[in-house]
Amino acid sequence: MTANAPILAIDIGGTKLAAAVVDEQGGVMSRGEIPTPSSAVADTLIELAKTVLGNERPRTIGLASAGPLDMVAGTVSPVNIPSWRDFPLCDTVAEAFPGAETVLVGDAVAAAVGEHWRGAGAGAEAMLGIVVSTGVGGGLVLRGRAYPGPTGNAGHFGHMPTDLEPVLCACGMTGCVEALGSGPSMVRWAAQFGWRGASAKELADDARAGDSVARAAFDRAADALACGIVGAAALVDLDVVVIGGGVAAAGPVLLDPLRAHLKRRASLGFVQRVKALPGTLGRDAGLIGAARCALEI
Amino acid sequence: MTANAPILAIDIGGTKLAAAVVDEQGGVMSRGEIPTPSSAVADTLIELAKTVLGNERPRTIGLASAGPLDMVAGTVSPVNIPSWRDFPLCDTVAEAFPGAETVLVGDAVAAAVGEHWRGAGAGAEAMLGIVVSTGVGGGLVLRGRAYPGPTGNAGHFGHMPTDLEPVLCACGMTGCVEALGSGPSMVRWAAQFGWRGASAKELADDARAGDSVARAAFDRAADALACGIVGAAALVDLDVVVIGGGVAAAGPVLLDPLRAHLKRRASLGFVQRVKALPGTLGRDAGLIGAARCALEI
Numbered sequence: 001m002t003a004n005a006p007i008l009a010i011d012i013g014g015t016k017l018a019a020a021v022v023d024e025q026g027g028v029m030s031r032g033e034i035p036t037p038s039s040a041v042a043d044t045l046i047e048l049a050k051t052v053l054g055n056e057r058p059r060t061i062g063l064a065s066a067g068p069l070d071m072v073a074g075t076v077s078p079v080n081i082p083s084w085r086d087f088p089l090c091d092t093v094a095e096a097f098p099g100a101e102t103v104l105v106g107d108a109v110a111a112a113v114g115e116h117w118r119g120a121g122a123g124a125e126a127m128l129g130i131v132v133s134t135g136v137g138g139g140l141v142l143r144g145r146a147y148p149g150p151t152g153n154a155g156h157f158g159h160m161p162t163d164l165e166p167v168l169c170a171c172g173m174t175g176c177v178e179a180l181g182s183g184p185s186m187v188r189w190a191a192q193f194g195w196r197g198a199s200a201k202e203l204a205d206d207a208r209a210g211d212s213v214a215r216a217a218f219d220r221a222a223d224a225l226a227c228g229i230v231g232a233a234a235l236v237d238l239d240v241v242v243i244g245g246g247v248a249a250a251g252p253v254l255l256d257p258l259r260a261h262l263k264r265r266a267s268l269g270f271v272q273r274v275k276a277l278p279g280t281l282g283r284d285a286g287l288i289g290a291a292r293c294a295l296e297i
Numbered sequence: 298m299t300a301n302a303p304i305l306a307i308d309i310g311g312t313k314l315a316a317a318v319v320d321e322q323g324g325v326m327s328r329g330e331i332p333t334p335s336s337a338v339a340d341t342l343i344e345l346a347k348t349v350l351g352n353e354r355p356r357t358i359g360l361a362s363a364g365p366l367d368m369v370a371g372t373v374s375p376v377n378i379p380s381w382r383d384f385p386l387c388d389t390v391a392e393a394f395p396g397a398e399t400v401l402v403g404d405a406v407a408a409a410v411g412e413h414w415r416g417a418g419a420g421a422e423a424m425l426g427i428v429v430s431t432g433v434g435g436g437l438v439l440r441g442r443a444y445p446g447p448t449g450n451a452g453h454f455g456h457m458p459t460d461l462e463p464v465l466c467a468c469g470m471t472g473c474v475e476a477l478g479s480g481p482s483m484v485r486w487a488a489q490f491g492w493r494g495a496s497a498k499e500l501a502d503d504a505r506a507g508d509s510v511a512r513a514a515f516d517r518a519a520d521a522l523a524c525g526i527v528g529a530a531a532l533v534d535l536d537v538v539v540i541g542g543g544v545a546a547a548g549p550v551l552l553d554p555l556r557a558h559l560k561r562r563a564s565l566g567f568v569q570r571v572k573a574l575p576g577t578l579g580r581d582a583g584l585i586g587a588a589r590c591a592l593e594i
Binding site: 068125126138140142143147148149150151152153154155156157159160161162163164169171172173227228230231232234235236237239265267268269270271273 | 365422423435437439440444445446447448449450451452453454456457458459460461468469470524525527528529531532533534536562564566567568570
């Protein structure tokens, strides 16, 4: 609990739980990760955090979690962790580490804040961080700091409407950015046109090798992402969009058509200035951002 | 220049110039308005302001102007005031009223701030104010205060893409909210289907009287506005949307279909909670908001 005591950062997703000790400059000092278990999630998480901490006691704890979540109540109900519904994450963690303050944010907000603090978005006043993966998530940094919004749900970039195609979205609507821009959506679309593969990673490999259906699948997804980015830029006057996540790891096969569609769609000068950059922190973005959010409180 | 000296508020549009003395509670103490002249705009504006002030000397001056504008340089280039290009508005006004501080914001931002301070958006933490008129403008209030964005252009709601129809927009793109949601767009669309009228006001009268083409024209515009609002709500976690402007003055013929489309399009809980409310300040919203922005600096 001294001024130099470390920050404990935790990142909770449906696939993995991660914890790290982070210093005040955003450096990751120690880190651990484990697949999300189907039961005893909280016990597993606390054990992971204690292992990462070793003999240290955290001064403050930044918690990033998949949503939905309730920042005020400190509870989370991650879609892919069915045993947690309105789970009192802040209280549970605070009990395990007495004396430490806890701060809860959405995982995509944390990832955006991480990329803003120590990654591709450094120095931006207004930044959107997007995560293109099984879904399409997002988080905003406005006036240089996390903008979670009144309910903690700001940055739901994946559920901005596009109306490009009436594709059903996981949220129940049609035509959301996520409905067209996610990895599974690309794979399903390509399969309709005869592509024989199973994953977005294979699709990226084939696109890189010149397969025309695979390239068209990335182009279609990139246009949906560009549509959302232009809308976001018009609304909040973005400096930078930082793109991370498993599908974004495909690199130029996604980024090149994305930049082309952004150029085509952006007509106002302040929208044209938006830079689309790949994230540089990879899987650590959420941990580093959770630590930053803990420091800002 | 005492603590009780008044705030001078100025609202500059292509159609009219308005000035008012506003007190610290947002009450309009005196007010004047004049059609925007084709030449000597600055002289006319300063004269109007002096008339409104009478014997008072302003402590601070809030300037709302049609865009584009450059908040940092204090210059404006309103599309419909061709004689002003990079016009040094802040310097010109400051020279006329020595000792007073000037604050410049976009007119739609000012209108949003006005409705938040003293109108329909009071108490909201995250609010979008939209103005549906010859164009479709917007301004954001986030964390309870004006959010102009890094370049002062945040809130360009009218240029969020919808892709509902490939209608050309004034900005050069197609399918923007404004391209489908503005008064002239409604009138043009209705004319294609045999409606014989000239103005959005006539169209509203006919819609109110039950004319099916006029009603469909409002429905189509309302859907484009709803598409933009759902995108904005997903992104910044809005509490309230306040709708003003000449076309919005049509009342339920616009608001009813707008609320129906919002209900149909909103799937996530935090998006469903957004309230769409008519503005209550009318033409004074920009003046009151300009005064508030001057106070906040």
